[in-house]
Amino acid sequence: MPDSAQDVNRIVCVGVVYIDTILTVPHFPIEDEKLRAKELTRRRGGNPANTLEVLTQLLEHNPTPSKPKKKPTELYLLSVLPDKSSNATTFVRDSLPQAHLDESSIFRPGYTDTASSYIIQSQETLSRTVVSINELPEMTADEFIAKVTHMAINDDGTPWTKAWFHFEGRVPDITLQCVQFLRKEFPHFQISVECEKPERTGMVQVARYADVVFYSKLWARKNGYMSARAFLDAQRTETREDAVLCCTWGAGGAAAVEQGDGEVWADVEAWKSGSEGQEVVDTIGAGDTFIAGMLFALNECGDWPLQRKLEFANQLAGRKVLQEGFESLGSKMW
Numbered sequence: 001m002p003d004s005a006q007d008v009n010r011i012v013c014v015g016v017v018y019i020d021t022i023l024t025v026p027h028f029p030i031e032d033e034k035l036r037a038k039e040l041t042r043r044r045g046g047n048p049a050n051t052l053e054v055l056t057q058l059l060e061h062n063p064t065p066s067k068p069k070k071k072p073t074e075l076y077l078l079s080v081l082p083d084k085s086s087n088a089t090t091f092v093r094d095s096l097p098q099a100h101l102d103e104s105s106i107f108r109p110g111y112t113d114t115a116s117s118y119i120i121q122s123q124e125t126l127s128r129t130v131v132s133i134n135e136l137p138e139m140t141a142d143e144f145i146a147k148v149t150h151m152a153i154n155d156d157g158t159p160w161t162k163a164w165f166h167f168e169g170r171v172p173d174i175t176l177q178c179v180q181f182l183r184k185e186f187p188h189f190q191i192s193v194e195c196e197k198p199e200r201t202g203m204v205q206v207a208r209y210a211d212v213v214f215y216s217k218l219w220a221r222k223n224g225y226m227s228a229r230a231f232l233d234a235q236r237t238e239t240r241e242d243a244v245l246c247c248t249w250g251a252g253g254a255a256a257v258e259q260g261d262g263e264v265w266a267d268v269e270a271w272k273s274g275s276e277g278q279e280v281v282d283t284i285g286a287g288d289t290f291i292a293g294m295l296f297a298l299n300e301c302g303d304w305p306l307q308r309k310l311e312f313a314n315q316l317a318g319r320k321v322l323q324e325g326f327e328s329l330g331s332k333m334w
Contacts, residue, residue, distance in 0.1 A: 010160060011055065011295060012076040012104065013048035014144075014178070015168025016134065017092055020045040020117045027124040038123065043325065044095040045117060047168045047194065050285045050326065052077055054292035054316070056098045057330025062300060073299060076104040078147065080139045082111035089114070104151055106143050108136055128284070138170075141177035152186065164190040164299060166291070172202025179209040192295065196287065198222035207239055212298065214291050215247040228255035229267065244298070246310070248290055248317070256310045266307040271318030282324045289329065290317040 024039040052075050059073055077099050081089045084107045092114060093101050115134035121127075152160040165182060169175050175193070182189055192212035195203045198219045207213045215231065225231035228247035232255055235245055239259070246256040253269040293313030297304055304312075312333070319332055 007071040008160075008162065009071075009073045009299060010076060010163040011052075011073060011299060012078055012163060012165045013052050013168075014078045014165060015046060015048035015170055016115050017044065017046035017049045017077070017079045017081065018115045018117050018132070019043075019088060019091060019113075020119055022119045022121055024121045024123060026122075028120060028122045028127060028129065044092055045285070046079070046115070047196075047288050047291075048077060048079060048166070049092070049096060050288035051166065051292045051295070052096055052099045053326050054289050054320075054329055055296060056096070057326070057328070058292065058296040058316075058333065059300070059330075060098075061330040061334055062296075063334050075099040076151075077101045078104045078106075078144070080106045080108060080136050082113055082136065083107060083109050086112045088112060104147065106139055106147060111136055139174065141174050141181070144174075144178045145181050148182070148186075160186075161188065164192065164295065166192045166295060167194065167206070169194050169196070169200060169203045169206060172200050172206060176202065176206050176209075179206055183209050192291075194287075194291065195219050204238065207235075209240070210243060211240065212244045212294070213239060213246070214287075214294070215245070216287060217247070217249045217252070220247055220249075228252065229265070232257050244306070246290075246294060246313075248287060254290070254310060254314050256306055258306045264306045266305075266310040268307075268310050268314045271315045273318070273322060278322050280321045283321050285326065286317045286321050289320040289326065290314065293317065 020043050022041040023037040025035055025037050029035045055075055075098060077096060081092060083089065113135065115136060117130050117132045120129040154160065167175050179191055182191055190211045191209060192214065193203065193206050193210045194214045195207060196216045196219060220228065220231035228249045232245045232247050236259060239245060242260045244256060244258045246254065248254045251270050256266045258264040290313045293316035294309060297309035297312050316329060316333060320326065320329055
């Protein structure tokens with residue numbers, strides 16, 4: 001088999017991409033008030049795209065790849081986007097220059113806008129009020145199956161031998177059909193899923209198929225647990241026997257468990273900068289950043305123990321909340 005088919009790993013992030021419009025105002029407006037904004041910012045958001053942006057930086061700045069002769073990991077975005085020639089799609093494409101998009105995403109002809117969020121950020125209270133709209137039809141399981149069947153073939157006609165699919169878990173019933181398809185048709189692919197919003201109860205069934213599950217503090221609290229470790233301990237019978245389970249806890253740090261015969265636990269406190277006077281600036285995307293850190297460690301640093309992988313992802317997320325956006329996060333880790 002050609003080297004290209006043997007050596008290349010792919011990470012495919014599946015979910016919705018947003019374009020965020022952020023208005024920074026002196027105070028939150030009252031109804032029917034005219035208010036002048038201090039600043040307007042437009043940026044690409046959405047869980048999978050945020051994760052890919054940070055992954056790109058980590059891969060670029062990694063000074064010690066575990067296998068020097070290994071071909072670089074390729075990144076893919078599998079999302080529903082508007083018309084391929086629309087300004088919104090161009091904006092998303094330009095924001096992720098190192099990620100494959102045209103061959104992996106699903107485009108809706110005739111639509112001109114992505115999912116959008118309009119965020120009012122108050123300087124007075126630092127609150128963020130978010131209003132979202134998404135007029136794009138959601139991805140169907142059939143569309144996912146057709147896309148993966150087509151894209152998981154190398155240029156030389158050989159099938160992909162390695163790939164990691166990470167799911168935002170936006171629509172549980174569709175996500176379930178997608179992971180079941182991967183388990184049946186591509187059992188050698190790795191799967192990770194995100195259980196973030198507790199109202200998406202169907203993600204419990206999806207998690208049973210995943211190699212790695214990322215749980216949020218909100219998910220754990222809504223299920224009656226007051227610590228990350230206690231929550232993960234209860235999930236061991238609900239997930240694969242060899243799965244890695246992670247739970248972030250904000251200011252309480254994070255925990256992880258690698259199941260199997262030699263079960264391994266890891267715990268970390270919230271990362272703190274050594275610099276004096278550094279305060280939380282922007283928490284949007286911190287969870288996506290943590291996931292990027294873990295995906296990087298799992299794919300590129302297989303010789304690291306679970307504790308080091310968790311520490312790396314935790315530090316990365318800690319650095320992210322000290323700044324606006326994701327710029328230069330990768331270079332700050334080494």
